[in-house]
Amino acid sequence: MAELLLLDGAMGTMLQAAGLPLGERPELFGMEHPEVVEAIHRQYIDAGSRVIYANTFGANAHKLRDTGFTVEAVLAANLAAARRAAGDRAKVALDVGPIGELMEPLGTLSFDEAYAIYAEMVRVGQACGADLVIFETMTDLYEVKAAVLAARENSTLPIWVTMSFEKGGRTFTGTTVASMAATLDGLGVDAMGVNCSLGPEEILPLIREMGEWTDRPLIVKPNAGLPDPATGAYDMDAPEFARQMADFPPLGVHILGGCCGTTPDFIRALAALPEAAQRGEKRLRRGVCSASQMTEFNGVRVIGERINPTGKKRFQQALRERDLNYIMERAIEQADAGADILDINVGLPGIDESEMMTAVVKAVQSVVSLPLQIDSSDPAAIEAGLRACNGRAIVNSVNAEPDKLRAILPIVKKYGAAVVGLTIDQSGIPQTAGARFELAKQIVVAALSQGIPKEDVLIDCLTLTISAQQEQALETLRAVDMVHRELGLHCVLGVSNISFGLPERDQITVSFLTQAMARGLDLPIVNPNTKAIMDTVFAYRALSCEDVGCEAYIARFAGQSSAPQTAPQAGGEMTVEQAILKGLKQETADLTAGLLEHMTELEVINQRLIPALDVVGEKYEKGQIFLPQLINSANAACAGFDLIKLRIAQRGGESVSKGKILLATVEGDIHDIGKNIVRVVLENYGYQVIDLGRDVPVQTVVDAAIAEDVRLIGLSALMTTTVESMRRTIAALRESGHPCKVMVGGAVLTADYAAEIGADYYTRDAKASVDVAKAVLG
Amino acid sequence: MEARLTELNRNEILLYLGHRGQAIPPELEEQMERCIRTVTAAARPRLVYRRLAVRDGELDALPGLGNDLRAILRPCREAVLMAATLGPLVEQVLMRSGVTDMADAVIMDACASAAIENVCDHFEFDLRAELKREGCFLTDRFSPGYGDFPLERQNALCDTLNAARRIGLTVTENHIMIPRKSVTAVLGIAENPQPLRARGCAVCSMFLNCPYRKEGETCHG
Numbered sequence: 001m002a003e004l005l006l007l008d009g010a011m012g013t014m015l016q017a018a019g020l021p022l023g024e025r026p027e028l029f030g031m032e033h034p035e036v037v038e039a040i041h042r043q044y045i046d047a048g049s050r051v052i053y054a055n056t057f058g059a060n061a062h063k064l065r066d067t068g069f070t071v072e073a074v075l076a077a078n079l080a081a082a083r084r085a086a087g088d089r090a091k092v093a094l095d096v097g098p099i100g101e102l103m104e105p106l107g108t109l110s111f112d113e114a115y116a117i118y119a120e121m122v123r124v125g126q127a128c129g130a131d132l133v134i135f136e137t138m139t140d141l142y143e144v145k146a147a148v149l150a151a152r153e154n155s156t157l158p159i160w161v162t163m164s165f166e167k168g169g170r171t172f173t174g175t176t177v178a179s180m181a182a183t184l185d186g187l188g189v190d191a192m193g194v195n196c197s198l199g200p201e202e203i204l205p206l207i208r209e210m211g212e213w214t215d216r217p218l219i220v221k222p223n224a225g226l227p228d229p230a231t232g233a234y235d236m237d238a239p240e241f242a243r244q245m246a247d248f249p250p251l252g253v254h255i256l257g258g259c260c261g262t263t264p265d266f267i268r269a270l271a272a273l274p275e276a277a278q279r280g281e282k283r284l285r286r287g288v289c290s291a292s293q294m295t296e297f298n299g300v301r302v303i304g305e306r307i308n309p310t311g312k313k314r315f316q317q318a319l320r321e322r323d324l325n326y327i328m329e330r331a332i333e334q335a336d337a338g339a340d341i342l343d344i345n346v347g348l349p350g351i352d353e354s355e356m357m358t359a360v361v362k363a364v365q366s367v368v369s370l371p372l373q374i375d376s377s378d379p380a381a382i383e384a385g386l387r388a389c390n391g392r393a394i395v396n397s398v399n400a401e402p403d404k405l406r407a408i409l410p411i412v413k414k415y416g417a418a419v420v421g422l423t424i425d426q427s428g429i430p431q432t433a434g435a436r437f438e439l440a441k442q443i444v445v446a447a448l449s450q451g452i453p454k455e456d457v458l459i460d461c462l463t464l465t466i467s468a469q470q471e472q473a474l475e476t477l478r479a480v481d482m483v484h485r486e487l488g489l490h491c492v493l494g495v496s497n498i499s500f501g502l503p504e505r506d507q508i509t510v511s512f513l514t515q516a517m518a519r520g521l522d523l524p525i526v527n528p529n530t531k532a533i534m535d536t537v538f539a540y541r542a543l544s545c546e547d548v549g550c551e552a553y554i555a556r557f558a559g560q561s562s563a564p565q566t567a568p569q570a571g572g573e574m575t576v577e578q579a580i581l582k583g584l585k586q587e588t589a590d591l592t593a594g595l596l597e598h599m600t601e602l603e604v605i606n607q608r609l610i611p612a613l614d615v616v617g618e619k620y621e622k623g624q625i626f627l628p629q630l631i632n633s634a635n636a637a638c639a640g641f642d643l644i645k646l647r648i649a650q651r652g653g654e655s656v657s658k659g660k661i662l663l664a665t666v667e668g669d670i671h672d673i674g675k676n677i678v679r680v681v682l683e684n685y686g687y688q689v690i691d692l693g694r695d696v697p698v699q700t701v702v703d704a705a706i707a708e709d710v711r712l713i714g715l716s717a718l719m720t721t722t723v724e725s726m727r728r729t730i731a732a733l734r735e736s737g738h739p740c741k742v743m744v745g746g747a748v749l750t751a752d753y754a755a756e757i758g759a760d761y762y763t764r765d766a767k768a769s770v771d772v773a774k775a776v777l778g
Numbered sequence: 779m780e781a782r783l784t785e786l787n788r789n790e791i792l793l794y795l796g797h798r799g800q801a802i803p804p805e806l807e808e809q810m811e812r813c814i815r816t817v818t819a820a821a822r823p824r825l826v827y828r829r830l831a832v833r834d835g836e837l838d839a840l841p842g843l844g845n846d847l848r849a850i851l852r853p854c855r856e857a858v859l860m861a862a863t864l865g866p867l868v869e870q871v872l873m874r875s876g877v878t879d880m881a882d883a884v885i886m887d888a889c890a891s892a893a894i895e896n897v898c899d900h901f902e903f904d905l906r907a908e909l910k911r912e913g914c915f916l917t918d919r920f921s922p923g924y925g926d927f928p929l930e931r932q933n934a935l936c937d938t939l940n941a942a943r944r945i946g947l948t949v950t951e952n953h954i955m956i957p958r959k960s961v962t963a964v965l966g967i968a969e970n971p972q973p974l975r976a977r978g979c980a981v982c983s984m985f986l987n988c989p990y991r992k993e994g995e996t997c998h999g
């Protein structure tokens with residue numbers, strides 16, 4: 001049995017009852033009336049609270065910005081009040097809530113900014129005598145990660161985290177209970193749980209689920225029921241609250257308190273509850289996750305291999321040109337094809353791998369919800385990737401070399417990741433299954449010694465090419481079998497390599513994949529866009545009973561006729577101009593391929609694609625077609641351009657470009673749809689667009705313009721409030737002395753307004769930006 | 779009152795897309811239907827509101843919202859402050875389509891605008907019905923950015939509603955709401971019927987579900 005550890009109840013609603021006006025910050029009220037805060041703390045301690053939360057919830061640099069108070073002053077005053085009340089009767093928690101702004105990618109607050117805000121609070125909090133730090137009422141797992149790392153790296157305080165969920169088991173930002181538990185368990189917090197948003201009854205199933213993913217102490221601090229929407233008042237009384245809370249101690253939950261609407265009476269009622277049961281020694285569920293999606297290690301899970309420059313000229317070009325859109329498309333494509341995890345490898349000579357890893361991880365996370373596998377041999381790049389990752393990742397990879405293990409395992413442990421161990425060491429790849437098995441054992445021992453549980457060690461027994469070393473296929477399969485059966489570990493394999501150099505590669509790849517899965521491979525690294533591979537995985541899941549009732553199999557294949565589909569005629573009578581006008585992507589690509597048989601790339605672009613786009617633009621200007629049609633046509637032309645780019649990249653030639661244009665949505669503004677339309681249309685006119693994204697700092701625009709020597713800059717702003725940063729960006733460009741023209745667009749701009757803020761051109765729409773580009777760059 | 783989202787009005791979406799009667803080819807029809815389905819599936823509408831006291835056309839708890847709102851609230855002793863959002867998943871869907879297909883992105887953006895409008899209209903409608911039982915009437919719905927209602931007050935509005943904690947709606951330093959497809963507004967509560975602006979039923983988000991229209995009437999009298 002475990003003695004209950006009682007927390008306190010609400011501070012905010014208690015302060016309101018004591019005279020805090022609506023809309024005023026409780027932390028500032030506490031500075032002016034420390035005696036009120038201290039009295040509330042005392043009431044809670046008298047009622048049985050042994051950990052009290054200081055009145056510091058919103059005392060962060062962001063929220064205090066315009067108040068004239070420093071974080072230090074506000075924390076010091078409120079922590080002092082808590083300390084006075086606590087004496088040696090209770091511990092004092094530095095209470096830290098969300099910063100109050102949404103983080104990237106949806107919001108504008110960056111991970112590093114969030115980290116800095118929390119680091120300051122934690123440093124000051126420890127100096128002012130806090131006994132622990134509680135991050136509570138959190139809804140964004142990424143913000144929690146920044147907070148936990150800030151606390152870990154800037155203090156020695158124990159770290160507790162509670163998040164707020166809706167009834168469906170997700171926070172407002174979509175974080176699931178499983179993702180929270182797995183990620184925070186990995187990060188090594190001292191306790192975790194749920195607070196606010198719901199009453200005890202609604203939290204019960206969430207805590208049950210949390211307990212399946214972590215054996216760390218669990219916290220429950222619910223509201224007094226649900227609030228009345230019109231008044232914000234809570235209706236549950238203390239006896240009913242305690243009655244509902246009685247369900248938690250038998251589950252082994254022993255840290256209990258109350259949130260909004262609870263009072264010292266509620267805590268007194270909790271003090272009468274019996275001790276908590278011991279949590280059972282049950283096997284925990286494990287997996288890797290993003291904030292909103294868990295990929296549990298309990299069946300075959302496909303790791304998509306396509307975000308990797310090795311042997312891919314077009315991907316290498318995208319990395320060199322920092323074309324994150326191209327990489328995001330590869331992520332979306334694999335997610336749609338059924339990948340469960342995405343491998344991210346950005347290693348290329350001449351590229352700052354750590355910096356690129358951070359950028360790519362963030363970009364991929366903004367468009368897909370799959371968990372990630374950080375693929376690098378450089379410890380700095382691995383750490384950069386793990387830090388930027390929202391959730392729990394896999395590191396790919398370590399091997400049995402002692403130096404590698406020493407360099408990489410501590411990073412894996414710090415971020416709570418899983419890790420791929422390659423059965424290779426300084427003397428190379430062992431030729432026998434037995435020798436590879438021995439290396440696997442060495443890796444597990446090293447991981448365990450670092451505190452990494454064996455469930456998180458994923459062994460890669462290495463696929464060799466049968467066209468070079470035919471007998472090795474069987475050795476690999478034997479090794480997988482041994483690692484799976486004798487060590488009980490999960491197995492990873494880069495499968496595709498098996499068929500390198502052979503015709504009809506899918507035949508060999510699929511057959512090898514099937515055999516390997518039967519021997520224990522559960523994390524194949526493959527190209528999920530290859531239908532045969534995913535078909536095989538779906539069939540295997542049906543045969544292994546993982547796909548209960550064959551539901552996923554049936555959903556994939558039911559209604560598919562086995563009759564060969566009649567191949568669409570490559571456009572039939574259609575011309576490429578007609579295909580573009582109609583917005584038909586595939587037809588445009590097919591017709592472009594046809595044209596390239598007797599025309600050069602540049603001829604196709606200048607004589608066919610661009611004139612076709614001109615016709616579309618004219619129709620748009622005359623009101624004969626409207627915006628979605630204009631963009632559909634641009635997209636169709638894009639399919640033609642992509643084909644041309646691919647051909648040139650494969651030939652190793654220079655990319656076709658009529659000149660570079662820099663685009664950015666200005667600092668403070670996040671409305672980028674207009675800018676994105678302009679990007680698509682400009683790209684289709686053959687310009688190389690460097691898209692800096694949205695909320696782009698003034699200096700970033702200037703630096704990029706100079707570094708890339710760009711002569712035409714396009715700036716976008718939607719709001720009156722952000723046109724000011726457009727003005728500042730233009731002024732900074734002029735001041736830098738870099739010769740360039742600036743075109744601007746956005747809902748609130750007019751030609752006069754554009755001239756007034758110093759722009760060279762006002763562009764009403766995407767078509768107008770092409771006219772400017774032609775005038776400036778030709 | 780729960781946030782409600784019903785079937786989107788195609789005419790309203792076309793209006794946002796700048797459609798002026800051009801023929802719509804079947805592929806585009808299909809594309810629009812697909813976008814409507816995607817956005818509707820991703821929407822997690824949430825709303826929060828409070829009834830606040832009004833004195834001399836100003837909210838007691840939140841003064842300084844401009845002369846236009848003051849004129850509207852002049853006959854009122856109370857007002858409802860509301861915030862509604864479609865949630866962050868819609869935002870991710872819009873971001874994703876911005877990468878894969880800008881035409882989808884533009885259409886989905888219009889769908890999302892129609893969707894948040896739909897949520898607000900339902901709320902307004904439900905509120906109107908509830909107040910009618912009390913013998914009260916609602917003014918027009920007035921949001922930051924309308925007339926001289928300063929955008930800069932967006933942060934204070936959301937703070938007063940505790941919108942970050944209650945519905946996950948936050949505001950940036952530049953007064954932009956995130957998730958972007960969100961609305962805040964003030965509606966006055968008066969003892970007499972108030973003049974309402976005519977909106978044009980064909981492009982109203984309530985078009986498909988409007989009980990007035992079914993009776994051959996309009997909400998704006």
